[in-house]
Amino acid sequence: MRELDIKKIRSEFPILDEIVHGKPLVYFDNGATSQKPRMVIDAIDNYYEHVNSNVHRGAHALSDKATELFENARQKVQHFISAKHREEIIWTRGTTESINLVAQTWGEKNIFENDEIIVSTLEHHSNIVPWQLLCQRKNAKLLPITVKPNGELDLAHFKSLISSKTKLVAIGHISNALGVINPVEEIIQVAHENNARVLVDGAQAAPHLKIDVQRLDCDFYAFSGHKMFAPTGIGVLYGKKELLDSMPPWHGGGEMIEKVSFDGTTFNQLPYKFEAGTPNIEGSIALGAAIDYLNQFDRSELANYEKELIEYATEKAKSIPELKIIGSDCNKTSVLSFIMEGMHSQDIGMILDQQGIAVRTGHHCAMPLMQALGLSGTIRASFSFYNTKEEIDLLFEGLEKAKTFLV
Numbered sequence: 001m002r003e004l005d006i007k008k009i010r011s012e013f014p015i016l017d018e019i020v021h022g023k024p025l026v027y028f029d030n031g032a033t034s035q036k037p038r039m040v041i042d043a044i045d046n047y048y049e050h051v052n053s054n055v056h057r058g059a060h061a062l063s064d065k066a067t068e069l070f071e072n073a074r075q076k077v078q079h080f081i082s083a084k085h086r087e088e089i090i091w092t093r094g095t096t097e098s099i100n101l102v103a104q105t106w107g108e109k110n111i112f113e114n115d116e117i118i119v120s121t122l123e124h125h126s127n128i129v130p131w132q133l134l135c136q137r138k139n140a141k142l143l144p145i146t147v148k149p150n151g152e153l154d155l156a157h158f159k160s161l162i163s164s165k166t167k168l169v170a171i172g173h174i175s176n177a178l179g180v181i182n183p184v185e186e187i188i189q190v191a192h193e194n195n196a197r198v199l200v201d202g203a204q205a206a207p208h209l210k211i212d213v214q215r216l217d218c219d220f221y222a223f224s225g226h227k228m229f230a231p232t233g234i235g236v237l238y239g240k241k242e243l244l245d246s247m248p249p250w251h252g253g254g255e256m257i258e259k260v261s262f263d264g265t266t267f268n269q270l271p272y273k274f275e276a277g278t279p280n281i282e283g284s285i286a287l288g289a290a291i292d293y294l295n296q297f298d299r300s301e302l303a304n305y306e307k308e309l310i311e312y313a314t315e316k317a318k319s320i321p322e323l324k325i326i327g328s329d330c331n332k333t334s335v336l337s338f339i340m341e342g343m344h345s346q347d348i349g350m351i352l353d354q355q356g357i358a359v360r361t362g363h364h365c366a367m368p369l370m371q372a373l374g375l376s377g378t379i380r381a382s383f384s385f386y387n388t389k390e391e392i393d394l395l396f397e398g399l400e401k402a403k404t405f406l407v
């Protein structure tokens with residue numbers, strides 16, 4: 001197998017040369033947002049320097065060019081997640097907006113009193129609150145699947161919850177707080193056997209796993225550009241065509257209409273029915289560039305390297321007796337979520353920051369999970385393929401230093 005050239009990869013991410021508090025940046029907050037390769041930054045520059053124009057107006061050469069790049073990017077996303085149809089790719093601002101779109105269109109049409117929606121205790125707030133709001137509006141019930149102490153979903157509990165009342169299962173592909181990979185294939189199969197639809201929150205999966213929505217057979221899949229090396233403010237909702245077709249429109253405005261009159265309005269076809277107003281054109285094009293960037297690699301090579309990083313960090317963690325990993329002995333991606341017994345996570349985060357090491361501390365927008373695990377929060381070091389074992393050594397040196405201040 002060809003060795004990944006990590007030095008070369010790092011040279012393609014300009015921000016990795018930053019100095020923070022006098023120290024070289026060690027960026028371990030990839031779960032919150034990833035850094036951007038030069039190819040993505042150049043795509044944005046190129047768009048504004050040579051193309052900037054509104055799309056789908058067909059009025060002049062620049063508009064035609066912008067439309068071509070924008071629609072090519074949609075096709076790149078289609079191939080990236082192996083969707084059957086190009087019209088199944090809806091541009092949104094990110095995972096949060098994608099989930100809200102489904103809750104407020106599909107949900108408004110299909111959820112009624114006493115229906116049930118199943119989520120899991122592992123979910124990010126984005127995959128809880130839109131369903132909670134929908135359930136309040138409709139007098140429906142939101143049921144959480146419990147987690148085991150090691151952070152794994154309790155599948156037996158899921159199977160005991162699902163019934164003919166279940167209309168939707170909304171499940172994260174990978175937990176942002178712990179990095180645990182959920183058995184979404186099995187969950188989708190069981191949900192479909194019970195005639196329930198499934199939305200997968202893929203925010204943390206898109207940067208790490210190869211996604212195939214047809215093989216998964218999920219009904220909806222949501223993810224954000226900024227966590228997979230593209231800019232903020234752009235994301236995707238995938239939905240099966242027949243479902244998207246049957247859903248009422250969401251935001252009203254330009255682009256989503258076919259014909260408007262005061263006697264009534266008719267709506268545009270997919271995907272435009274859900275894309276009211278001027279879209280994030282450069283964001284879509286830059287997301288396409290991020291996909292081009294990733295396509296240069298064999299994704300499984302990147303995943304194997306990230307696995308090496310998490311195994312290395314997990315092994316090193318054994319050298320600190322106070323360090324307790326949260327989310328262990330399970331199928332997971334490159335996230336080391338942990339507490340340091342007797343020390344506050346925020347204090348550790350601040351001391352690491354002083355050494356140029358960026359981690360995230362707190363509840364990670366997963367308060368129900370923290371409650372279930374009896375924790376106020378964790379320290380999360382989330383790795384990407386541009387990180388190195390040497391940087392992990394610096395993290396552990398930083399933790400030893402933090403101990404000398406805090407114990």
Ligand code: PLP
Nearest residue numbers: 094095096124126176203204224
């Ligand atoms: N779902 C998961 C699992 C996440 O990790 C995040 C962000 O951290 C979100 C949803 C929300 O993503 P965004 O803020 O990009 O909409």
